[in-house]
Amino acid sequence: MRPVSRYLIWLALPALSACAQPDMEDHPKYETYEAATEWPGKQSARTPPAGTVARDRETLPPRPA
Template identity: 50%
Template structure:
């Protein structure tokens, strides 16, 4: 019995000796004022050129980097409808619900300047924002950005397809129209 008592007493003394210095140390909350530094802040400004841990440092291609498949276009349509159509409209004409509520209209994807723009242009605008449009980099992953670009190209093609490239049945119907 005395060995058990000795073990319990020794264990209790051992546990009583543990300290929680790491847990109880003084610290500052983010953006809390401090007299530690001359500017009165507790945090330091990141060094110029600092890159976020999750930043994608791979080079961005100029064209859609994967084959344009029906699955890619469907994913692009889904993402476009969620993130882009409130401003750009479901057809890309720039007349979305936000515009109907009084916000400025974005440009139509069907104007010549945007039909001639590179795929990279659309990808960069989604990533970094442009004009009144803010960045979607935190909301739309790169693969989905390229899917949206592919869908924008499909929208553009739907209004500006060369007649020579249309299926025979469609071009025949166009010729029958007054």
Template identity: 55%
Template sequence: MAWISRIGWAMACVLPLAACERDMEDQAKFEPYEAAPLFPNGQAARMPVEGTVPHDDPPAEPVQPQVTLAVLERGRERFDIYCAPCHGRVGDGAGMIVQRGFPQPPSYHDQSLRQAPDRFYFDVIGQGFGRMFSYANRVAPEDRWAIVAYIRALQLSQHATLREVREAGLESRLGAAR
């Protein structure tokens, strides 16, 4: 009786192979630059449909938005979710993950990172850097720019001079906040 089930399994495996043919490869078709009387211009190659995006073109990068209060609030929200566990709520590199024994990331307040261009932060969020993995599939490009704006606000909060505060017109707001 066991030999019948073995034959059944063998047939189930072999029968699909009998259906394999080269019909798709051997079918009648036009080569890309071959003359084709079927079409009005006589060519087999067709122009893409209007609005078609080639699959190998990189997606358009979003432009860095103007920094507004809404952008900063969105950046703070995204920063607290994705960045603060390692980088800390103020960007000093002393996040909760570090307190649990993981390696400390650099502080955003280091001189070299304060001088880094905005695009550097955007690229690091999207591609990762050192031990940090890519957040490209978690953080949308618009949110990456919002996080960059918030990082700049954190840096300014720790290193702004009184002159910079006055020039930005923030002195009256700071006095009202006290």
């Protein structure tokens, strides 16, 4: 094996090991309007901060074709 190939393998191993991330469905989450003990006001659904801009399909510019 050539020395360059060995270095590439050693560089690729850490990069590939970082690809395995847990699924979002396995993380703890709140159901809509569920009481939250960690937040002030005990609400999981909170009002967005002032100046927040909605990023929905209707507000985004169309994608170029």
